Amino acid sequence: MTAGHLARLTRISTNDRYLIVPMDHGITMGAVTGLKDIESTIDAVTRGGADAVLTQKGIAPRVHPNKNDAGYIVHVNASTTIGPDENDKRMTSTVKEAIKAGADAVSLHINVGSNYEPKQIEDLATLTAEAGDYGIPVLAMAYARGPGIDGDEPEKLGHAVRLAEELGSDVVKTGYSGDGESFTHVCESTRLPVVIAGGSKGTDEETVRMVRGAMDGGAAGVSMGRSIFQHDDPEAITRAVSAVVHDDQTVEDALRAAGLTIEA
Template sequence: MTAGLAARLDRISTDDRYLIVPMDHGITMGAVKGLVDIESTIDGVTRGGADAVLTQKGIAPRVHPNKNGAGYIVHVNASTTIGPDENDKRVTATAEEAVRAGADAVSFHINVGSDHEPEQIEELAELTDDAARLGLPVLAMAYARGPGVDSTDPEALGHAVRLAEEVGADVVKTGYSGDGDTFERVTESTRLPVVIAGGSKGTDRETAEMVRGAMDGGAAGVSMGRSIFQHDDPEGIARTVSAIIHDDADVDTALQAGGFIDV
């Protein structure tokens, strides 16, 4: 690992643990709750303990003044919910463009098992090569998605995270299998740090229980979007998630840290 790569990984994590808040959903879903005034949301989640935030390159000028020293990741492919195929992610930026936007890392979404898997593998491989020349970490968002694919099956998720390592990613995000025991099968499939996606927004306790289960199953953290940035208290829920990831808190202690249950 080069010094530059190591330094940039440190900027998006704390002691090799990751609390990343992706907010690239504006290109996918439009200016939904939490993204209209994205400046305030970024300020809140980073005050709450987020190690890094993630957006598309065009939002960079709105990120830097509000991230309170946290890391910044530029996402480099996308699709929309109103387009013909949401799984068909198309490239939106290069590694060099991400550097010009002030990124500490880049991220790329691949749907393993989808009809678009072949070209997405090629694009991810090209990105990891370009990023390596710049000492720029790559977060692969490797999901098990496609016809006949169970997106929570630990074997399928394990295949997805291993693919990310094989193609040269530095950190990998994937779906959650549902409990810590089965998630161990996922994390043992790769030597990369594995972070889980947040999925659909649940209750505060459900969010905390999911994060606790993933960490118990060997996860290195989360890359959690809507469950944090669309929360009525983004800073509070970030504190809850941070307490589990960075302080190894149990669920009740973490909820107390976020102000959601009385001490």
């Protein structure tokens, strides 16, 4: 690992823990709640403790003035919910373009088990090779998704994260298996830092409890989008998640510290 590569990893993390807020959903879902005024959302989540934000390359001019010195990750493939198949992620950027956009790292989504897995494996392998030439870290968003696949099954998630390591990624994001005990298998399947996806927005307690379970199972943090950027108070929910990821707080203490309601 080069000095530049290591330096960039530290820009998207804090003490080897990761709180990333992806906001690339505009290309996938359109300008949904939280993304129309993405400048305000970026400002809020980074004030709340996000280590890095993630977007497609074209949003970079809206990111840099508002990210409060947090790290920046450019996502390099995409699909849409109105297209023929959302699992069919196509390349949208190169590493060189991401660097021009001011990225500290790049990320790529791969659906392990889908009909598009072979091409996405090639894309990730190509990306890690290109990123290595520039000392740019790679976040692999490796999900277990495809015909007949249970995307929450620990064995399948473990396979997905191991694939990311085998192809030269630096950090891997995947789904959550539902509890810390089963997620231990996922984290033990790789030496990479594992971060969990957030999925659709739940209650504050559900969100923070999921983070607590993942951390107890060995996760290195989270990469949570809608659960954070669609919250009524993105800064507050980010503070609660940060309290668990970075300060190892309990669910109740994290919610209380962020000024969020603890459910009865």
